[in-house]
Amino acid sequence: MTCPPGEGPAGSAPPSAQPASALAADVRAGLSRTPKQLPPKYLYDELGSLLFEAICALPWYGVTRSEIALLSLCAPQIAHHVTGAPFVVELGPGNGDKLLRLAEAFGTRPRKPHLHLIDISSSALVGAEQALARLAGFTVTVAHATYDSGLAALSGVRPHAAPMLTLLLGSNVGNFEDDEAVAFLRRVRDAGRAGDWLLLGADLVKPERDLVLAYDDPLGVTAAFNKNVLVRLNRELGAGFDLARFDHRAVWNGRHSRVEMHLVSRGPQQVAVPGAGIVASFAAGESICTESSCKYTLADIAQLGAAAGFGLRQQWVDTDAGFALSLFQAERG
Secondary structure: OOOOOOOOOEOEOOOOOOOHHHHHHHHHHHHHOOOEEOOHHHHOOHHHHHHHHHHHOOOOOOHHHHHHHHHHHHHHHHHHHOOOOOEEEEEOOOOOHHHHHHHHHHOOOOOOOEEEEEEOOHHHHHHHHHHHOOOOOOEEEEEEOOHHHHHHOHHHOOOOOOOEEEEEOOOHHHHOOHHHHHHHHHHHHHOOOOOOEEEEEEEEOOOHHHHHHHHOOOOOHHHHHHHHHHHHHHHHHOOOOOHHHEEEEEEEEOOOOEEEEEEEEOOOEEEEEHHHOEEEEEOOOOEEEEEEEEOEOHHHHHHHHHHOOEEEEEEEEEOOOOEEEEEEEEOOO
């Protein structure tokens, strides 16, 4: 079973506002195929983003806490590598807390970095801008855009002589299949030039029990987060999903080294989705895959960067939580 890649994976606080036509097209395509699936970016409407913030506070989901702790530890070392007044681009900044911790390490420089935020969620951008407003002397710009369109527009925003540091944190890269992850990181590479930097946050392989608990917590917060996509389809596309007839399920797919989130039909049923022009039929036990999140070894991360044209310069690892931050530099060619 293969789940779709997409922007706004777990580990970020992305998308809310999507054009209705794009949502309808993706829902029509995803619910018409076998196995059924929905892009994970649609998990993140306003309520979904709030539920994800709650997930980040759960004791069973350590990605955010671990990454913030690592950023606090390694920010001065990153600043040592990235000289001058860099152009710092964050893909999916969430509430801005991670970027704030990194930016503070550049705060003593006479010329401050230019911070550029790319997110498809307007509410996330507003929150991140507010968080970063406390940084004196920093320039902050935003792009309400997909990652790809935001990357394509960087040449018109980037100061000509500034080195670029791109942040892809929260293990967002895990929502892509391996080949798609390489292709996306290559697009990040191609949006800059040789010598530019990439800071990549990635969740590591750990015991299956710990992985499943992170995506199926005992309090049911992740289940609510997952089911909320059906609430969104009911609201925005006039769908007739009955939440009581679907169960949240998280499974570890060891063959593909990923956790998958599903919404499983409790019985045979048909659900009309007028806004997408379809009636989706479900057999008992049939599921909609809403997210996949790949997990990595340290060697996997290095190979992923190398395949996209980046050389690994340094890694910081939280061995207890099983999370890594990796600093890459774009190679020539």
